[in-house]
Amino acid sequence: MPEDLNWAVGGEAGDGIDSTGKIFAQALSRAGRHVFTSKDFASRIRGGYTAYKIRTSVDEVNSVVDRLDVLVALTQRTIDENLDELHENSVIIYDGERSWEADVPDEMVELDVPLKSLAEDAGGAIMQNVVALGAACEVANFPIEHLDSALEKRFGDKGQKLVDNNQEAARAGRDYVQENYDHDYGYDLETTDNDYVLLNGDEAIGMGALVAGCRFYAGYPITPATNVMEYLTGRIDQYGGTVVQAEDELAAINMALGAARSGARAMTATSGPGIDLMTETFGLIATTETPLVIADVMRSGPSTGMPTKQEQGDLNMALYGGHGEIPRFVVAPTTISECFWKTIEAFNLAEKYQTPVYVISDLAMAVTEQTFSPEEFDMDAVEIDRGNVVSEDDIDQYLDEQGRFQPHYDAADGISPRAFPGTAEGAHMTTGLEHDELGRRTEDTEERVQQVDKRNRKVETAQREEDWSPREFGNEDAENLVITWGSNEGAILEAMDELDDDVRFISVPYLFPRPDLTEAVENADRTVVVECNATGQFADLIERDTLTRVERINKYNGIRFNADELRERITETFAAEPEVTAQ
């Protein structure tokens, strides 16, 4: 890979770290460079360390690494927190005029820039971060016009004056460094003509939902899922839909259920604690055979856990949560663009099979911004399948001898007809109680077995008819196999760039149903399952599915894997004596 640049801005929550980082990321993306961002934030609104990190290259970047080249430090803590990632030539931009005396390790390059006073000269202290961005442009040898363009996008709505002031502030920062420091920083950020878009996982889920025809969203704010709701708010109404901020998750999922019964494509999104509250209704949705998409943007658990930290701890909940036995689908996007595609797929699965579908994503994906070529969101490739919806013309064939519509008709493939309310002759009830084909309560033993079998048969049909293939990388005949699910794909891919050819990598986006990996595991000498949780929930599944012991790489400190550490841990694992022997 050509030179990549690792840049960060850090300070106190409330210092505008997020928008500063976002503006720089946007400038890079607009200059045709790939960008991959990560955020470090604490669960508080003001105060507390927070940072926005950007890795950029002209090549695709799918992960962060543990190296920081340029750091805009608004506080000493920003430097201290990142010491292990800073290196000899790291450039630290700070404001020595402010009350703190920056303690920068000797070997590093110190750029003391009067951020605040330069900003004041340009029209307001609030623009000090933009001054720093200008300085960063100079350090990285990055044409400031791209920053101009990002500032235009950011502030254009608020008037040309604001845009002008910000652009002036950026120039002040650049000029200050130019005039006061005579140093070759060694960077030359190449630009290209490529057009990229820059978005995060929550936005991709929201966009997928809109494109899939979702018209009703009900949710209750929770980190890190709130952004899905915020994305849809204001956009969904342009398509005749609506967002309801419900009083809690119980209400949210029940509202979504109601809307789905009305015939709308409906969804909700939440994180672990919200999923817990929704679980009772999850069973209701499954047994009433209502199509519904539920996104679980995971964070560290259990309980309220670490709300601003990452984890992949909800897998078992998604697979098994709820009393009784509940047919469901569980899909887990492996990249940000897959957040878009898997959400669309989830709506189709939900309606074709009339089941709840979990889309499992996580905080790392939710807050990471990444560049994509717009073609990755090829709208012509979007397919909508609403399943077996009956119209007034064809409803006759679904009525029983007494002319009653049968919403839970015991079809051979398990898929019953669906009549949207308002359809003449289609009136029917359904209930969370066990019911007969008409949807009416029953405790009849045969009807009970019939309905349980029917619901489970839908899964069998889907197993047969849908493509549950995993994503495959590396050398198919390699001795060493790495398996993962969810957001780790990018980091592993990057790690593999430098691993020798002897690794096969399988990334699994379908957790239920899921691909059968028995052959792959049997063909490999060593298999290691990588996931961000302590107990290896996915590794357990693989062992159960394949009847073979696998090795595990787990991480559960709240921070996603990065490419460097994975390269090391994968290499170490395969170099060491096997922890487990195949049986």
Added chain:
Amino acid sequence: MSSQAHFTDFKSDKRPTWCPGCGDFGTMNGMMKALANTGNSPDDTFICAGIGCSGKIGTYMHSYALHGVHGRALPVGTGVKMANPNLEVMVAGGDGDGYSIGAGHFVHAVRRNVDMTYVVMDNRIYGLTKGQFSPTSREDFETSTSPEGTQQSPVHPLALAMAAGGSFIAQSFSSDSQRHTQIIEEAIEHDGFSLVNTYSPCVTFNDVDTYDYFRDSLIDLDEENHDPNDYDQAREKIMDFDNIYQGVIYQDDDSVGYEKRLGIEEPMNDIPDGAPEGAMDLVREFY
């Protein structure tokens, strides 16, 4: 939409398993009549029911219906109506369902003011779980879980609704068929959230709040020259915890249903066959 329905069209062929004499029979009959009288048909009606003896109502009626989990019928109704404003949405359940486990949703449904009618069959007891006290039970009411009385003051549903900014607050008695029907008709016709707290006696577990008790105690507002549009008058009646009233106690004529305020006019069930036109604009936003 189907042609003019008769109230029996709203009856399912499932025979109620309610105890003979249960107040819920009368409540249901009034609901069916009111639906028919206001020009609705089973095909454009959606009934969301709670859990409890009362919640079984959806089973015995014929329409589009969902019998959900305990306490959550109001959010379901909200979703149904918002996604298809053409439907007539009725939500029904018990006092336990609505004012205990579902109390949070009740307050928010009231203030959200989605156009639907909520009929609470208030028997001041938990019927289905066989006779524990409910949130509307009197303080000295002795049950299997309150041998010394409940030792808590009851919830006052009408006051709660008023405090939450209710736009239609009414009370009826299931055995006063005509008045009950008429009140529900008015509730259906009201644009916004309508609460009808219906006294619906449990003949099996509650020997205090009986038909006789309600018949003797209820004061009909029609005989009181009550003006439901007068907020102060309404408040006086609602805060009068020593008496119980029958009729429309408060109605805000200016009320507009939430879904209408949001500009939702069409059902949301019609979507394009692929990505919507201009979908690439959604991507371009991220340039």
